[in-house]
Amino acid sequence: MLHAHDQSNSTIATVRDVQQAGAICYRRNGSGQLRILLVGSRRNGRWGVPKGNLDPGETTPAAARRESFEEAGVVGDVEATAFGSFSYRKDSSPHHYHVTVHLLHVVEAQLDFPEKGTRKQKWFPLKVAIRDAAQPGLKALLSRLEGVVL
Template sequence: MLNESAQTELTKTVSGRDVAQAGALCYRRNENGGVEILFVGSRRNGRWGIPKGHVEGGEVSSAAALREAFEEAGVSGVVDKTVFGTFSYRKDTSPNQYHVAVHLLKVSRIADKFPEKGVRKTRWFPLETALREAAQPGLLLLLSSIRSINL
């Protein structure tokens, strides 16, 4: 059963104005202990961002984030059930406003095959480089807050 806030989001989605999404901020530590962030390229314009997509009916945002991470980047691991943060954006080709609930995902496995392997590019970036490469301003703010937490 959806709570009132979730029902409101679904109603907005149907009207085409606001679209609820979930995203995964995928990270790992490199051999030197530094944090690396996984980005996927947009299919439309190639800009770097995180795996994200629509929350399906009855799905919680953490499960949607985990599903999108696998579909778009072939990664799996431990997803934090708590929303790390949110950001909103618009696509160049759509009048909709997209609202993304972002979950941290500590990557433990990378698959050889996944649904969007031939469609998207993926790349690991050191955190400082990811801060320069992030396409959405709201994502940049979330990335900058990673410095202050102990992943």
């Protein structure tokens, strides 16, 4: 029989490093200005990029493409080489999340996609996306785009 102090030890979560992939989705508006697509977290609404865990055997570019469609309904050309990475922790989890980020040039936006209605999404000018992104590491990656010709 477990005593009260033994039960508390059995509920301690194991900290894991979780590998994820995400995409900085971008396009140019009619005036040629760069726009970045951010999606809201389902937990807290904070702005970030489409991202998620890799499926077994899935590459990071493929996962970035899949997550972009599932979370935002966007389809496009994904850079095979990672643009960078960032790490974060969720308030609700002890795990460390490491996100490999690819650039995705959006060529089409679908009206129907898996997470429609469960997430907000918005196109931002780059400077506003940098300001509003929730994760410091993501802000740093977005800042790197200021010197990149896309």
